[in-house]
Amino acid sequence: MSAVIDAHHDDHHHGPAKGxxxxxxxxxxxxxxxxYLWFSFIMFLAGGVMALVIRAELFQPGQSFVEPHFFxxxxxxxxxxxxxxxxxxxxxxLANWMLPMMVGAPDMALPRMNNLSFWILPFASLMxxxxxxxxxxxxxxxWTMYAPLSTTYAPDSVTFMxxxxxxxxxxxxMGAINIxxxxxxxxxxxxxxxxMPMFVWTWLITxxxxxxxxxxxxxxxxxxLFDIHFGTSFFDAAGGGDPVLFQHIxxxxxxxxxxxxxxxxxxxxxxxxPAFSRKRLFGYDSMVYATSSIAFLSFIVxxxxxFTVGMPLAGQLFFMYATMLIAVPTGVKVFNWISTMWQGSxxxxxxxxxxxxxVFLFTIGGFSGVMLSxxxxxxxxxxxxxxVAHFHYVLVSGALFSIYCAVYYWLPxxxxxxxxxxxxxxxxxxxxxxxxxxxxPMHFSGLAGMPRRIPDYALQFANFNxxxxxxxxxxxxxxxxxxxxxxxxxxxxxxxTAQVWDGAEGLEWTVPxxxxxHTFSTPPVVK
Amino acid sequence: MSIATRFVSSGLLLLAVxxxxxxxxxxxxxxxxxGVTEISRAIYDLHMLIFWICVAxxxxxxxxxxxxxxxxxxxxxxxxxxxxxxxxxEIVWTLIxxxxxxxxxxxxxxxxxxxxxxxxxxxxxxxxxxxWRWQYKYLDDxxxxxxxxxSNLSTPRDQILGLSEKGEHYLLEVDNPLVIPINRKxxxxxTSNDVIHAWWVPDFALKRDAIPGFINDMWTIxxxxxxxxxxxxxxxxxxxxxxxxxxxxxxxxxxxxxxADQLQLARAEEQLMEQDWSEAELLARGExxxxxxxxxxxxxxxxxxxxxxxxxxxxxxxxGDFDTHMEVVYHGRAGTAMQAFGPVLSPVDMASVMxxxxxxxxxxxxxxxxxxxxxxxxxxxxxxx
Ligand code: HEM
Ligand SMILES: [Cu+2]
Ligand SMILES: [Cu+2]
Numbered sequence: 001m002s003a004v005i006d007a008h009h010d011d012h013h014h015g016p017a018k019g020x021x022x023x024x025x026x027x028x029x030x031x032x033x034x035x036y037l038w039f040s041f042i043m044f045l046a047g048g049v050m051a052l053v054i055r056a057e058l059f060q061p062g063q064s065f066v067e068p069h070f071f072x073x074x075x076x077x078x079x080x081x082x083x084x085x086x087x088x089x090x091x092x093x094l095a096n097w098m099l100p101m102m103v104g105a106p107d108m109a110l111p112r113m114n115n116l117s118f119w120i121l122p123f124a125s126l127m128x129x130x131x132x133x134x135x136x137x138x139x140x141x142x143w144t145m146y147a148p149l150s151t152t153y154a155p156d157s158v159t160f161m162x163x164x165x166x167x168x169x170x171x172x173x174m175g176a177i178n179i180x181x182x183x184x185x186x187x188x189x190x191x192x193x194x195x196m197p198m199f200v201w202t203w204l205i206t207x208x209x210x211x212x213x214x215x216x217x218x219x220x221x222x223x224x225l226f227d228i229h230f231g232t233s234f235f236d237a238a239g240g241g242d243p244v245l246f247q248h249i250x251x252x253x254x255x256x257x258x259x260x261x262x263x264x265x266x267x268x269x270x271x272x273x274p275a276f277s278r279k280r281l282f283g284y285d286s287m288v289y290a291t292s293s294i295a296f297l298s299f300i301v302x303x304x305x306x307f308t309v310g311m312p313l314a315g316q317l318f319f320m321y322a323t324m325l326i327a328v329p330t331g332v333k334v335f336n337w338i339s340t341m342w343q344g345s346x347x348x349x350x351x352x353x354x355x356x357x358x359v360f361l362f363t364i365g366g367f368s369g370v371m372l373s374x375x376x377x378x379x380x381x382x383x384x385x386x387x388v389a390h391f392h393y394v395l396v397s398g399a400l401f402s403i404y405c406a407v408y409y410w411l412p413x414x415x416x417x418x419x420x421x422x423x424x425x426x427x428x429x430x431x432x433x434x435x436x437x438x439x440x441p442m443h444f445s446g447l448a449g450m451p452r453r454i455p456d457y458a459l460q461f462a463n464f465n466x467x468x469x470x471x472x473x474x475x476x477x478x479x480x481x482x483x484x485x486x487x488x489x490x491x492x493x494x495x496x497t498a499q500v501w502d503g504a505e506g507l508e509w510t511v512p513x514x515x516x517x518h519t520f521s522t523p524p525v526v527k
Numbered sequence: 528m529s530i531a532t533r534f535v536s537s538g539l540l541l542l543a544v545x546x547x548x549x550x551x552x553x554x555x556x557x558x559x560x561x562g563v564t565e566i567s568r569a570i571y572d573l574h575m576l577i578f579w580i581c582v583a584x585x586x587x588x589x590x591x592x593x594x595x596x597x598x599x600x601x602x603x604x605x606x607x608x609x610x611x612x613x614x615x616x617e618i619v620w621t622l623i624x625x626x627x628x629x630x631x632x633x634x635x636x637x638x639x640x641x642x643x644x645x646x647x648x649x650x651x652x653x654x655x656x657x658x659w660r661w662q663y664k665y666l667d668d669x670x671x672x673x674x675x676x677x678s679n680l681s682t683p684r685d686q687i688l689g690l691s692e693k694g695e696h697y698l699l700e701v702d703n704p705l706v707i708p709i710n711r712k713x714x715x716x717x718t719s720n721d722v723i724h725a726w727w728v729p730d731f732a733l734k735r736d737a738i739p740g741f742i743n744d745m746w747t748i749x750x751x752x753x754x755x756x757x758x759x760x761x762x763x764x765x766x767x768x769x770x771x772x773x774x775x776x777x778x779x780x781x782x783x784x785x786x787a788d789q790l791q792l793a794r795a796e797e798q799l800m801e802q803d804w805s806e807a808e809l810l811a812r813g814e815x816x817x818x819x820x821x822x823x824x825x826x827x828x829x830x831x832x833x834x835x836x837x838x839x840x841x842x843x844x845x846x847g848d849f850d851t852h853m854e855v856v857y858h859g860r861a862g863t864a865m866q867a868f869g870p871v872l873s874p875v876d877m878a879s880v881m882x883x884x885x886x887x888x889x890x891x892x893x894x895x896x897x898x899x900x901x902x903x904x905x906x907x908x909x910x911x912x
Contacts, residue, residue, distance in 0.1 A: 061697060062689040069765045069832065136834050142762045148739065149722040149764060153658075153864055155835065237740020243723060244738060278601070280611035308725060308760075309736050310743035313643045317636060324628045328621060334588060335620045341595040343608035348600075356596070363588060367581040374631065376638040377574045379734045380559050383725060383760040444557035449729045451760045454768030456687065458699045460556050 015517050024119075027111030028517065029096045032118050034414075036093025037407070039121055041483070043085030044400075046129065048476050050078040055438075055472040058465050061457055071455035072140035073132060079143025080161075083261070084168045085125050087395065090403045091264040092117075092175045095203050098410065099179060101508040101515065102197045104188025104524045109181035117174035124167035131157035131164075142453060144254070145220075147235030147246040151227040158228065162221045169214040176210035179203055188507070190526035194288070197506050198281065201288055202267030205295045209256045209263070212299075217253040220246060244309055251302035259298040261395060262362075263291060265402030266333055269355045271506070272409050273337050276352035277344025278503040283336040290329035290336075297326045307378045316375045323373035330366055334359060349501070350424030354405035357432055358398060365393030368443065383453075385464075386446025392439045404431070404482070409504075411489055412496035416514030419489040423481060430478030437471025560729050563751045563776075567732035569638045577631055584627070645746050648714035652705070656717075656724030656737035656759070658864065659766035659823050662871075663705045665786070666716070673793035674786065678703045679819055680769045684827075687769075699756040702819075704773035708782035709749045717743040721866055722764060728757035728772055736761055749776040764864075765835075766823050799875045800906065806882065806899045813883025816876045821884075824864060829888035836864070845889025849900050852881060853908055869912070874905035 016022045016031065026032060053074050057065045066074070096114065100107055108114045131138035136155035139145070150158060183204045187196070196204075223246070226232040233239025235246045266287075274281045281287065303311065303319040311319075337359050346352070368390040372378050381387060404427075411419050445464035450457055457465065496513040507526075511519045561571040599605055653664040657677075664675040681702045685691040694700070707713050717726055719737040727734040731747045749755075757772040777785060818827070825831045829840035839845060844852050856877065859867035868877065882899045 061693060063687050064689065068768060069835065072762070072765065072767075140765070146723055146762070149762065153722055153764060237738075241740075243740065277599075277607065279607040279609070282611050283617055284612070286612075286617045308734050309738070310741070313639065316639060320635065320639070321632060324632060327628060328624050331624045332617065332621060335616075338588065338591050338595065339616070340611075341592065341599060343605070343610075344595070344599050345601040345605050345607040346596065346599055347602075356592070359592065360589065363585070367585065370581060370628075370631075371574070371577050374573060374577055374635045376570050376635055376642060377577065379642075380570060380574070380729060380732055382734060383727075447559045448556045449560070449757070451727070451758050451768075453762045454758075456698060456768050459693060459695070459697050464557070 025115070027107070027115050029100050029108045029111070029114065030414075030515065030517065032108075032114050033093045033095075033097030035118055036089050036096055036121075039118075039125075040086050040088075040090035040093060043081055043089070043125060045479070047078050047081035047086055048479065050074045050081065052472060052476050054078065055469040057455055058457070059469040060466065061459055061462055063456055066455070068455040069137060069140060072142075072453070073138040075453055076139045076142050077129065077132060080128060080139075080165075081125070082395075083143065083257070084165070085121075085128075087261050087399050087403070088172060089121060091203075091206075091261070091399075092172075092179075094199075094264070094268070094403070094406050094410075095175075095179055097414065098406075098508060099182055099200060099203060100186070101511065101519055102200050102506055103183060103186060103191060104507050104520045104526065105182060105186035106518060106521045108178050109186055110178045113174050114178055117171045117178065120167050120171040124164045124171065127160055127167070128164035131160050134160070144250060145224070145246075146250075147224060147227065147243050150246075151224050151235055154228070159225065162225050165221050166218055169218050172210050173214050176207035176214075179207040180211075183207075188520070188523040188526050194285070195526060197267075198270035198284070198287060199264065199267035202263040202270075202291055205291055206260050206263045209260050209295055209298070213253040213256045213260075216249060217257075220249040220253065223249075244306075247306050247309060248302070251305045252299075254305065255302045256295075256298045258391070258394070259294060261399045263295065265358065265362075265399050266291060268402045268406045268409075269337065269358050271504075272351045272355040272405050273340050273359075275409070275501050275504040276349060276355070277341045277346050279340060279344035280505075281336070282339035282342075283332075286332055287336055290332040293329045294326060297322060297329070301326065304373055304375075304378070307375050308382050320373060320375040324370065327366065327370050327373075334363055334366075349408075350419075350421060350428055351405050351409035351501075353425065353428045353432075354401050354408065357428070358401045358405060361393055361397030361401070361435070365390055365398055368393065381446065383451055384446035385442040385450045385452055388452050389439050389442035389446060392435075392442070396439065397435050401431075404428075407486070409501070410508070411486070412500045413508060413511075413513050413515055415490050416496055416512075417489050417493035418496050418500075419485055419493065423485040423488075427478060427481040427485060430481065431475055434471050434473075434475025434478055438468050438475055439471070441465075441467045441471075562730040562732050563749055563753070563755070564731050564747050565750075566638070566642055566747070567730060569641065570732045573634055573638055576634065580627060580631065642745075645714060645744060647712060648746055649711040650708075651714045651716060652707070653716045653718070654705075654726050654737060656719035656721070656726070656763065656770075657866075657871075658721050658764050659759075659770040660819070661705075661724075661726070661770065661772060662720075663703075665789075674789040675793075676703045677819055678705065678773070680771055682769075696756065698769065699758070699771045699773070701771055701773045704754070704775045706775045706777060706782065706785055707749065708779045709752050709776050710779060712746055712748050714744060714746045717745070720871075721864070723761050724759050724763045724770070725761035726757070726772060727760040728755050728774055730755045730757075731774075734760055752776050752778050765832075769823075796873065796875075800873075800902050804875070804878070804899075804901060809879045809882045809899055809901075810886055812875070813879035813881070813886075816872065816880040817883050817887075820868065820872065821880065829884075839884055840888040842888065845885050849881070849904075850908075852885070853877075853900070853905070856881060857908065857912070869909065874902040874909065877905045878902045 023035060053066060057071055134157040136157060138157050139161045141150040141154060183200055223234040227234055227236060233241035235241050235243050237243060270281055270287060301319060301323045304323040307316060372381055372390060408424055441464040445461045450461045498512050499509050500513060507524060559571055559574050561568050651666040653666050655662040661678045678701045681700045682698050686693045686697060717735050717737040718741060719739045721739060724737045725734055726737055733745050733747055735743045735745045753776055755774045759767055759770040824836040825839050829838060831838040857869040859865045878900050
């Protein structure tokens with residue numbers, strides 16, 4: 001058991017501290033990982049409640065439930081909370097738990113900064129959500145914050161939103177630095193770059209994306225702040241500024257951001273599919289190259305969100321071609337996953353179900369992505385529910401499903417107990433049905449002409465919206481099954497073995513379950 | 528086994544939905560409209576082409592996945608194969624998609640180039656976005672841009688609140704629609720007075736952002752007369768969902784007659800200035816102006832939506848002196864949603880709405896009412912600016 005800390009080591013902490021201080025002062029990657037995951041789940045529920053408010057209002061045409069002003073605050077806050085509060089912190093939580101164990105390191109490279117980057121989050125998020133209760137209401141201009149609606153015309157609370165975004169960004173950057181430092185410096189002897197597990201690879205690339213674009217977002221919101229309070233006119237045409245500039249800056253951050261939310265998902269699925277197919281990942285090298293090319297391309301496609309803004313023809317063509325190109329490496333990944341399953345020996349435990357659903361539904365989101373990339377057609381799709389359908393397929397049944405996939409896969413390693421497979425499958429099927437019922441009809445309402453971000457709609461969209469609302473509630477409520485399952489699994493159950501899944505590979509499966517508080521104090525040797 | 532069969536069958540079901548969506552859709556309101564212009568049809572064809580290519584790829588990819596799920600499962604006692612790489616395959620599935628994409632890019636480029644072929648227009652309409660209505664101005668050098676009007680949502684509030692039956696064109700109806708001729712090349716210049724809006728009529732496949740301080744342009748040639756409806760497509764604040772677009776496309780001769788009428792009306796409007804307005808006339812007109820321009824924010828009862836939009840009812844300004852009141856309405860308040868109405872409203876309308884406000888929300892019924900402000904007072908105020 002060289003993997004477990006041995007008593008002669010000069011480390012004084014043999015286990016966690018007692019009480020609340022354990023969580024406040026901890027520098028242990030597992031504790032911090034758990035806190036990230038719980039935090040993100042709470043934010044997911046908060047953002048989910050907002051989504052259900054939106055869907056309840058849209059259940060039928062007419063103003064039935066909330067005022068348009070509050071509706072706009074809900075769409076805005078839902079987007080911000082889900083992106084910055086739920087999906088991103090969940091991936092960082094998984095990184096904290098798993099990266100050190102996957103590369104055979106005792107902890108993250110910068111444990112104190114790790115503590116700080118977590119503890120910023122609850123405060124930043126509280127500040128963000130508190131804007132809803134301020135005079136004039138919370139931000140109501142969409143998570144994309146287009147100026148001048150978000151500057152000259154914004155409620156006063158926008159200042160607090162800007163500060164919250166700065167804090168969330170600082171936390172992400174610190175998290176990213178920590179992850180890069182860990183991966184580059186703390187790998188076990190023998191683990192060359194091209195032997196790293198895929199989750200490690202995808203997170204390494206994601207961390208670079210984060211460092212590259214979070215400061216850009218910070219710049220954009222700082223310019224907003226200056227326009228609002230210090231008399232500048234970056235985005236105010238009346239003062240010589242340019243409202244479109246904001247969109248360029250935002251999407252220069254925004255498009256890589258969507259890949260920040262999906263590359264780690266690619267990594268997770270690249271572990272789970274081989275494990276449950278009992279066959280090695282097909283085309284490891286090409287997976288690494290595909291991920292890198294996606295990351296590179298993500299920097300040169302931002303204006304595909306701005307086709308209707310009015311660009312020269314050459315600009316439209318460039319961004320159209322570049323966007324279409326992303327489909328190539330993305331396709332390579334999907335083909336590799338399917339080749340991994342091919343002639344494997346598959347079983348269908350909950351993590352595998354989520355992984356398969358990921359491949360299936362993410363690909364559908366990819367198809368609508370390709371359709372959106374066709375600039376002339378995008379004039380009809382842009383800012384309609386078709387776009388809403390597209391990004392929920394890639395973000396909910398993509399990013400979020402991969403997070404569930406990861407949690408089910410590693411939960412026995414974290415808790416030492418097997419979760420209830422029956423409940424897991426129930427959660428999966430309800431989520432799968434709910435997601436499709438909620439988001440598939442949005443393709444139709446969008447194509448039929450329903451704009452996004454409206455609190456009320458014409459009668460011809462009524463059926464699609466009713467279905468979407470039913471689906472959304474099925475999906476939302478079924479997440480409580482997951483909460484129950486996790487609590488149950490933490491409290492006990494069938495004991496998990498170290499290996500847990502017979503087909504799983506990687507250093508994390510060489511330590512006992514539950515993983516001891518300190519692992520790999522002496523590094524393992526990778527052949 | 529049963530779980531897996533369910534997975535398989537639900538996958539098939541979804542795929543069926545995707546596949547069936549295409550052909551069944553054109554008429555039944557769940558696909559993009561082919562529209563009524565050459566460009567809109569080209570875009571529709573492009574959309575369907577890409578859609579079918581995606582379906583074809585989907586059948587292959589999901590088909591392979593399904594075969595694997597059904598056949599290569601542990602419960603059938605298979606032993607896993609050990610292959611795990613093939614450079615040849617990787618090259619194949621890089622190059623084939625690349626080829627398909629090039630196949631998509633060519634028609635897409637053609638349509639895009641076609642859309643950018645502006646110039647040679649027969650007429651120009653300026654479209655200006657306001658929170659939350661559209662203004663249409665027929666730009667015509669000779670005639671001094673005399674035809675210009677606002678277009679507001681005309682769905683009654685009762686319908687929105689569910690107090691009365693919703694009409695057929697609920698939320699897609701306006702008081703003054705844009706009127707254009709068919710078979711003529713109409714060029715639109717888009718801009719905005721406040722925040723970014725987007726003007727979208729699906730049947731023309733026209734969507735472009737209206738951006739303050741910028742002028743965007745687009746064009747169309749509508750081929751069939753009719754009434755076409757669309758909506759603002761860029762979040763522009765509270766009532767973003769309530770600024771529809773309605774376009775009447777008329778045969779050329781009918782359009783010409785309509786336009787001549789509008790010119791007449793515009794000239795008559797100019798005469799109004801000279802008229803001696805009674806207070807009752809001003810109030811009646813003012814109520815309409817208020818409903819067109821102010822209701823969105825200050826509300827019909829003058830209570831506003833505090834704290835975002837202040838109440839006018841009971842506001843000291845409604846009983847205070849005219850100049851302060853006029854100052855706000857004429858110049859707006861910089862940095863707030865209260866825009867300058869000086870350039871928007873004619874002196875007659877300005878005088879009417881001010882009188883109306885003071886009457887409705889200020890000292891209505893009071894015996895010490897100050898004398899009504901007249902259009903001429905506004906004109907002289909404007910001249911002094
Ligand atoms: C095949 C790959 C993809 C392509 C070609 C693609 C293309 C596009 C395009 C062209 C738009 C702009 C649509 C419009 O507003 O008119 C868009 C929007 C969006 N995409 Fe994708 N996409 C792809 C994958 C992804 C992934 C992986 C994610 C995230 C996990 C994602 C998230 C989003 C989001 C969040 C938006 C909407 C942003 C907003 O307007 O609020 N996309 N996509
Ligand atoms: Cu993008
Ligand atoms: Cu709008």
